[in-house]
Every structure is written in structure tokens, then in C-alpha cells.
């Protein structure tokens with residue numbers, strides 16, 4: 001797995017133009033996600049974590065810049081993205097593999113939920129809720145049929161719980177307060193245990209006050225590898241892309257363009273992308289240049305994989321695709337709801353690229 005880049009080492013100061021780009025990311029939510037704005041406003045959240053109420057793309061702001069100014073902003077974003085591909089511009093590395101130990105035949109993981117600040121785009125930090133101080137949380141990975149135990153510490157000021165999205169667990173491990181368990185109150189620890197099945201790309205997330213808690217980052221990937229390799233699923237690279245649309249606007253793995261991770265491959269290599277949507281809106285992910293071969297839906301292998309160039313991922317869904325890097329170049333890779341990806345100020349939000357080298 002190489003879902004993440006190396007640790008950023010330097011605090012980056014806010015850059016005025018990038019602050020504006022983050023602002024526009026929020027504006028996109030205001031236009032395309034009207035329901036989202038209403039919902040979060042009704043819930044009294046997020047007051048401080050989104051600029052969407054302060055900016056309206058229909059107000060005429062889009063025409064205030066000259067063509068030259070728009071191009072300059074666009075160019076600067078691309079330059080920042082390419083710099084980020086070499087040396088991350090933001091603090092905080094998401095989805096790090098979670099260490100485990102085997103105790104009496106059970107694979108044991110440990111998660112700690114806490115309230116942190118998370119840097120989404122350079123200089124833009126938001127109040128987040130995180131497992132092990134990562135947004136999204138660390139990667140839990142195991143093999144189908146393994147018994148796993150996850151010890152959860154709640155260091156937040158709110159109660160929480162964890163639902164194992166896609167897993168066929170015993171009912172009392174399903175993670176819904178007052179339905180299958182008591183809530184995990186602040187300052188307490190709770191332990192889940194189940195046999196990991198079925199195989200595939202799954203997720204774990206809070207199931208308490210989940211609009212706020214999942215929106216702010218209490219989620220992560222759960223990959224259950226099949227006992228035997230599946231023909232046609234071989235790849236040289238394996239990446240998780242978790243889509244979200246609350247904390248800091250539209251994000252891939254907790255970061256918005258230009259801080260999104262670029263994916264790299266050599267000509268002829270196969271890349272597996274595992275899409276997971278933890279957001280409140282659909283996100284059709286479009287890759288320039290090459291087809292995406294869809295091999296699984298919600299973890300289940302498809303009997304007849306199919307090729308397409310845009311994969312529409314609804315909230316809660318997972319799709320795994322294989323891409324063969326056929327030609328060198330920088331191939332842009334983005335959500336095709338354009339208000340999630342590009343505005344007069346250039347690209348923002350759910351945009352990344354597949355960089356193919358000879």
C-alpha cells in the first residue's frame with residue numbers, strides 16, 4: 001500500500017490565493033449541495049469549518065477577475081499540486097497502515113478517537129474528529145476469516161461508536177448505540193470483536209451523531225484481503241481514495257487540491273484504486289487517458305468486470321477499479337461534478353492526477 005506521501009516537515013504559512021481557493025471549495029458546496037448546506041445549517045454545524053455560507057458563485061464574483069487573473073490562479077494551483085507531489089504542502093498524513101498484534105489467535109488493533117485540527121489545504125486548518133489523529137483514520141487490513149479485535153478509546157467530548165460498514169458481523173458488534181450496544185462515552189474504552197468477512201474494500205465509521213462525526217473525520221478504510229488471490233485483480237499499486245464533502249469542502253483522503261496526493265506509475269503498470277464515499281453527495285470520478293476496469297462493488301467481485309471512464313460513487317458505496325498506465329504524462333483525475341473540482345479560480349477540491357512515467 002502506498003496511499004500516502006512522506007511526512008511533511010515544515011509548517012506552511014497561509015497563501016492568500018490558496019486561501020481563496022479553499023473559499024471557493026466551500027462555494028461549490030453552496031451551489032451543488034444545497035441540501036447539504038440546509039442540512040448542516042439545521043444541525044447547527046459546521047459553523048466554523050466551512051466558508052460556504054459566505055460566498056455565492058451566482059452573485060457575480062466569478063466575473064470579477066480578468067482572464068489573465070483567472071489563468072494565473074489556475075497555473076499557481078497546478079504548480080502547487082506538482083510541488084505537493086514531491087514534498088507535501090500540508091501537515092497530517094492520513095490512512096497510515098494500523099499496526100496489529102496477534103494475541104491467542106486474534107488480530108488486535110487499537111483506535112483512539114480525539115478532537116484535533118486537520119490541515120485540508122495549505123494553511124487551512126479545521127476542527128476535526130479523528131481516529132489516531134488521521135483524517136481519514138488508519139488503514140485496518142486483515143485477511144478474510146481472521147478473527148479481529150478492535151479496542152476503541154474515546155478521548156472526545158462526545159460519545160461515539162463504530163459501525164463496520166460492509167462487514168457481516170454478529171448483531172451485537174454492529175455498532176449502533178441503543179440498538180446493539182451502549183454508546184462509547186467520553187473517557188471510556190470499548191472493544192469490538194468479529195471474524196472478518198466478506199473480503200473486499202470496506203469502511204469503519206462512527207454511527208453516533210454521524211453527520212457531524214463522519215463529516216469531521218471519524219472514519220477509515222477496512223480492507224479484508226481474500227484468502228486466495230482473485231484472477232484479474234492483480235496490480236502493481238494499490239490506493240484507497242476516500243471521498244468526503246464536509247470538513248474543509250470536497251476532499252480525497254482528507255485533502256483538497258492542491259494538497260491531494262498525486263498517484264504515480266510507470267508505463268505498463270496496473271494501479272488498483274479503491275473508491276469509498278463517506279460524504280453526503282455522489283461523486284463521479286473521472287480519469288483522463290485510460291479506462292477504469294470496475295472489478296468489485298462494495299467489496300464483492302463482479303462476475304463480469306466492465307470498463308468505463310467515469311465511476312459514480314454514491315454515499316456508502318465502494319468500487320474497486322484497475323487502471324493500466326498505457327501512456328506517459330500527467331493525466332488529470334477528478335470528480336466530474338464540476339462544482340466539486342474547478343471554478344474561475346482554478347482547480348480545487350476533488351482533483352488529483354495519475355502521473356505516468358516511461
Ligand SMILES: [Cu+2]
Pocket residue numbers: 250282283284335336337340350
Ligand atoms: Cu464530487
